[in-house]
Each structure stands twice: as C-alpha cells, then as structure tokens.
Amino acid sequence: MHKQPAQPRGDGRRRSLLAGLPLALIVLAFASFTSCRLARPRGYEVRLDDAAGRGAKIDDVVVWPVSAPPELLDPAAAEALTGYFRQYLIQKQYSVLSGDYVRGSASGGPAEAAARTAIGKLDADAALVVTIRDWDERGFDTVGSLAVAIDFKLVGKTGDLWSGTMKGLEDVIRSSDSPRNLAERRDLALRRIAARLVARLPGHVLRR
Numbered sequence: 001m002h003k004q005p006a007q008p009r010g011d012g013r014r015r016s017l018l019a020g021l022p023l024a025l026i027v028l029a030f031a032s033f034t035s036c037r038l039a040r041p042r043g044y045e046v047r048l049d050d051a052a053g054r055g056a057k058i059d060d061v062v063v064w065p066v067s068a069p070p071e072l073l074d075p076a077a078a079e080a081l082t083g084y085f086r087q088y089l090i091q092k093q094y095s096v097l098s099g100d101y102v103r104g105s106a107s108g109g110p111a112e113a114a115a116r117t118a119i120g121k122l123d124a125d126a127a128l129v130v131t132i133r134d135w136d137e138r139g140f141d142t143v144g145s146l147a148v149a150i151d152f153k154l155v156g157k158t159g160d161l162w163s164g165t166m167k168g169l170e171d172v173i174r175s176s177d178s179p180r181n182l183a184e185r186r187d188l189a190l191r192r193i194a195a196r197l198v199a200r201l202p203g204h205v206l207r208r
Contacts, residue, residue, distance in 0.1 A: 044148065046200045048164035056161050058154070058204065060124040061094045062102055064115040068132035077186060078132070084194035085128060093204040097122055112155060119157050126161055129153045130197075134167070141182060144173025146189050152197060166197050 063086045066078045073081075082099075089096050102118060115127035134149035147169040154162040172189045179185040 044166055044168040044170050044196060046166045048200050058125045059095050060097060061089060062097050062118055062124045062127035064111055064127050064129045066130045067111045072135040073132050081190045081194060084191050088195050088198035092198060097124060116155055126154045126156050129155055144171045145169055146172045
C-alpha cells in the first residue's frame with residue numbers, strides 16, 4: 001500500500017485564512033469609509049462676504065431658479081428648493097417677486113448674467129442666485145446626514161452685493177423627526193438648507 005503523503009499541518013489553516021481574506025478586506029474598507037465620513041467635522045459652515053452690499057437698499061428681490069447638476073439634485077428638488085428660498089425671504093420681510101414674473105423675464109446664458117438682466121427688466125434691487133456644487137446623500141437614508149457645497153450670491157444691477165458659501169456635513173434629519181419616506185426626508189432637508197442659508201443673508205433694507 002502506498003501511503004498518501006502527509007500534508008503539512010499549516011496548509012489547512014492557511015487555506016482557511018486565505019478564504020476569509022476577501023470578506024475581511026471588504027469589511028475593513030467599509031469600516032474605513034464609514035470612520036472617515038464620521039470623522040469629518042459636523043455642521044454646516046456658512047461664510048458671507050458683505051463688503052460690497054453693506055448699506056445697500058434692498059427691497060424687491062428676485063429668486064433665480066436654483067442651478068444644480070441633475071446627477072446631484074433632480075430638477076424637481078431644485079425647483080422645490082427655489083420655492084423655499086422665496087418662502088424664507090418673504091418671512092425675512094423682503095418683497096419677493098412672483099415666480100411667474102421671473103420665468104417671464106428669463107433669458108439664455110449663465111444664471112448670474114440672466115438674473116442680472118431680469119433685475120433690470122423687473123426693476124428689482126437684487127437677485128438671489130444659488131448654485132449647488134455638491135449634494136451627497138450617502139448616510140441620508142440611515143442617520144439623516146447630508147453633505148453639501150453651495151455657492152450663493154445676491155447680485156445687483158451692476159455687481160455682486162453679497163456672496164458666500166455653505167458647505168459641510170450635518171445630520172439634517174434628527175431622531176425627533178418622523179418623515180415617512182425618502183421623499184419626505186428630502187423635502188425636510190431642502191427646507192432646512194434654505195432656512196439656514198437665508199438666515200445669514202442681510203436683513204431687509206427699504207429702497208428710498
């Protein structure tokens with residue numbers, strides 16, 4: 001009888017370790033991604049440059065449609081966000097021109113230039129122009145976190161009155177909230193983003 005050559009004792013253990021390696025790497029990569037994301041500073045930072053607009057008389061305001069790449073924020077959500085900007089500016093005692101007037105005065109070209117043209121047509125004092133640079137909903141459906149990068153300007157007929165940025169990662173949906181589905185969660189997030197940004201804009205100044 002021929003005896004089968006004995007296999008080294010470590011072979012079975014080595015194969016077992018190698019078999020579990022891909023799963024371990026996946027778990028490690030996921031943990032690394034999660035920890036890096038959680039390690040980012042929490043909270044939105046809003047920076048505002050008010051040098052040119054300080055003391056400007058601002059009464060009638062146009063809210064230009066929010067500009068956002070559709071792969072970041074779908075057009076319906078961008079339109080809703082535009083509406084919330086109008087709503088919160090009205091609460092801040094601005095005279096916000098009707099969206100129908102804005103659409104009727106729209107012209108082609110970049111948003112900022114088109115908004116400036118609309119100001120002249122409507123005899124408004126300024127236009128709020130908002131551009132979404134980043135809208136990251138990873139973690140939004142689980143812990144309610146949303147990462148954003150937003151540029152905004154309050155443009156006048158001849159130049160920028162105010163400009164700023166809003167960026168960061170925040171748990172915009174809180175545990176005390178009770179939205180029933182993803183659409184309601186996103187709508188609540190849109191409202192809170194608009195409210196946070198408008199809160200940092202200058203107060204209403206009557207034109208004289």
